Amino acid sequence: MRLSRFSDLSLRALMYLGTHPDRWISSGELAERMSVSRDHLMKTLQSLSDAGHVQSKRGREGGFTLADSAGEVRIGALVRTLEPSLAMAECFEPGSTCPLTPDCRLADALAEAQRRFFESLDRYTLTDLLRANRPQLVQLGGPTR
Amino acid sequence: MRLSRFSDLSLRALMYLGTHPDRWISSGELAERMSVSRDHLMKTLQSLSDAGHVQSKRGREGGFTLADSAGEVRIGALVRTLEPSLAMAECFEPGSTCPLTPDCRLADALAEAQRRFFESLDRYTLTDLLRANRPQLVQLGGPTR
Numbered sequence: 001m002r003l004s005r006f007s008d009l010s011l012r013a014l015m016y017l018g019t020h021p022d023r024w025i026s027s028g029e030l031a032e033r034m035s036v037s038r039d040h041l042m043k044t045l046q047s048l049s050d051a052g053h054v055q056s057k058r059g060r061e062g063g064f065t066l067a068d069s070a071g072e073v074r075i076g077a078l079v080r081t082l083e084p085s086l087a088m089a090e091c092f093e094p095g096s097t098c099p100l101t102p103d104c105r106l107a108d109a110l111a112e113a114q115r116r117f118f119e120s121l122d123r124y125t126l127t128d129l130l131r132a133n134r135p136q137l138v139q140l141g142g143p144t145r
Numbered sequence: 146m147r148l149s150r151f152s153d154l155s156l157r158a159l160m161y162l163g164t165h166p167d168r169w170i171s172s173g174e175l176a177e178r179m180s181v182s183r184d185h186l187m188k189t190l191q192s193l194s195d196a197g198h199v200q201s202k203r204g205r206e207g208g209f210t211l212a213d214s215a216g217e218v219r220i221g222a223l224v225r226t227l228e229p230s231l232a233m234a235e236c237f238e239p240g241s242t243c244p245l246t247p248d249c250r251l252a253d254a255l256a257e258a259q260r261r262f263f264e265s266l267d268r269y270t271l272t273d274l275l276r277a278n279r280p281q282l283v284q285l286g287g288p289t290r
Binding site for chain 1: 146147148149152153156157160161164178179180220221224228230231232233234235236242243244245249250251254255257258259260261262263264265266268269273274275277
């Protein structure tokens with residue numbers, strides 16, 4: 001039970017951008033700090049941009065920054081949209097071949113646990129998390145404007 | 146965020162065995178009902194046997210059945226032992242290269258949500274789930290002793 005690589009990268013990119021609110025972060029800097037290829041990261045950033053969570057600016061001084069609205073996004077809602085699938089097990093998907101479907105209480109228990117997971121994450125917005133960690137993390141990227 | 150294939154198969158095997166408490170289930174029957182290869186399933190059954198959750202009997206009339214103690218296992222505790230890793234994201238693992246570690250509140254929020262997930266599953270034992278679903282499912286395997 002692990003977040004997808006895509007969710008993981010997306011969340012980390014948002015957190016990193018959020019710890020540097022006063023400047024545009026280049027994809028090269030982000031890729032280096034996150035130890036991923038720039039090509040890989042660009043897909044993530046493009047998707048976050050399409051969803052309205054990040055803004056981009058072209059040019060030498062350009063890069064990426066959190067969109068104004070991103071701070072209010074609830075983390076559970078965010079992860080729900082980032083995960084490629086919320087199917088916890090084979091029986092969550094159409095066409096399940098498990099003979100226990102649809103009378104199996106295990107699937108209900110897993111679905112309930114997944115709801116608790118997202119409810120817990122929904123207690124926080126991105127801003128909540130950034131406020132809680134910024135004192136240490138803002139120093140990471142060197143001086144800000 | 147999906148259970149590993151190993152957890153999925155293990156849980157389904159336990160549920161299937163639990164719906165047929167009165168007979169030994171062959172690995173062939175289990176594999177067929179779960180639409181997986183018998184070789185693949187045997188690894189799962191061996192592991193469940195090693196953990197004391199299932200009993201096996203050799204021979205033509207043999208097969209697998211739930212161990213007496215298996216019914217009392219809490220589902221959260223079970224999934225914790227079945228999952229190959231409880232690392233929700235890169236930063237949960239030793240050697241994380243994410244620059245936000247260890248001051249990132251996102252990791253705390255994910256760990257908290259994961260605790261809620263397991264707490265929710267721990268409200269049920271295997272017996273609880275089997276009792277809730279058995280009326281429909283016991284018919285699946287044909288007549289029992």
